[in-house]
Amino acid sequence: MTGKLELIGVSKRYSVGERWAVQDITIRCAPGEFVVVVGPSGCGKSTLLNLAAGMLKPDQGRVLLDDRPVVSPGPERAVVFQEHGLFPWMTAAQNVEFGLKMKGIARSEREDRVAEALKMVHLSHSANKLIHQLSGGMRQRVAIARALILNPAVLLMDEPFAALDAQTRTLMHEQLQEIWDATKKTIFFVTHSVGEAVRLADRVIVLHAHPGRVRREIRIDLPHPRQFDSRDIAEIVRIVRTEIEDEVNRVNKELADEFWKPRKPADLGQLAGDMGSGI
Template identity: 50%
Template sequence: MTPKISFRNVSKSFPLKGGDFLALDRVDLDIADREFVTVVGPSGCGKSTLMSMAAGLTEPGTGDILLDGAPVAGPGPDRGVIFQQYALFPWLTVRKNVEFGLKLMNLPQDERRKRAEHAIELVGLSDFADALPKTLSGGMKQRCAIARAYAVGPQVLLMDEPFGALDALTRVQLQDQLLDTWSRERRTVMFITHDVDEAVYLANRVVVMAARPGRIHRVIDVDLPYPRTEEVRLSPEFSRIRNEVWHSVYHQAPAA
């Protein structure tokens, strides 16, 4: 079966004074259709660069990035991108923010409204559809950003530390909300995080990256049942996997 997303021998360098900086070095990774994969690693390991290339926002230096076996040639509606910053239009309501991408697709107004309402319901914001972003909490703003990404019907969700700026309680609540939405819609998800607990709690697999240069260090299966619950989070098996990921992230041997 063809993977949904494939990174094939991907390397990326950035020019610096005195010479190029090798950010990613020969990365090979496959993500299956409908799989939820988290990517975790030390600061500077190239997590966000990897996701940016999958989104078509950055070109690889060498190697190939494939979506359903076809090369990624730039951004497209088949990939929804969600960043740590909400990037909502402050003068538009929740509904209008969610409809924005649909308007760019030249969909009829009735179809835009139908798809926006469905996405807003998915993230639990139906009661706030007519609210402006300034009236929303940080967690609600991020849910609006997720709804906007879902509304255009992407095959893949690319999420770059979307909960990183939130308080601990809101972060846990949004993790559960995201998994509930994913269980109903089952899009392929590549989720970047620096939080080991979050990486394990969400994923089918955790990709651990090593830094300088960025490369795949380990891929760890998370054999925990869905739906993920507080009982799962407190289970001995969760602790075992979490400790395995933690050790892989923070006790790596230096690159050769």
């Protein structure tokens, strides 16, 4: 089985002299594993995902897919972003078909594969709608179908449901678990939502910020699909949430120490009384 994704001792900084966005991170995803990276804003989640996608090159360390180095973006590592990035002048079906057309696949095969991909995301009835005629959740499902149609070994997802309302998000979680179960793809997913992470993941990786490092890994051996009302889920949500809260508090303290602030409020003396009474 393919889809073994490995980030081995990767470090990345965006310019010399700046802090490392991620530093010496090792994450190994087994074929078919669902790995979710969580952490506060700016801790390096998207950087990690872009390294896995081959859109960024690590300054140190290696990225491997099935033991081969990842050097550029490729169809075996499909990416779904928070912003769907669909072509607005095309229908849902045409967007999903686009990658196959680029690969020169024959029309009859394209039609079958598009129909299958749209069925998988429950959008068969909206195939001929333009993107603006679809809801936010439907657009993200088109983006997922577009990624799946190329039959990638790995699905890389960067906060794909962040812009959706709570109900649509829950529906998307159910559908993604269904798709994952049907395709057994390796999924590398980043989010800042603890509930989303615990609901979906085989393994949650909590990042440490500034520099981005692995703070804690939590394996979740509960069966899929998962519902939120179970006591086991609630307990793991609590553990992961505490871990992130501690991390946010640590970062805030560090930032507070870094920025200049007066030791005691300035004494404005007479001036304070002369500032006018307003209008």
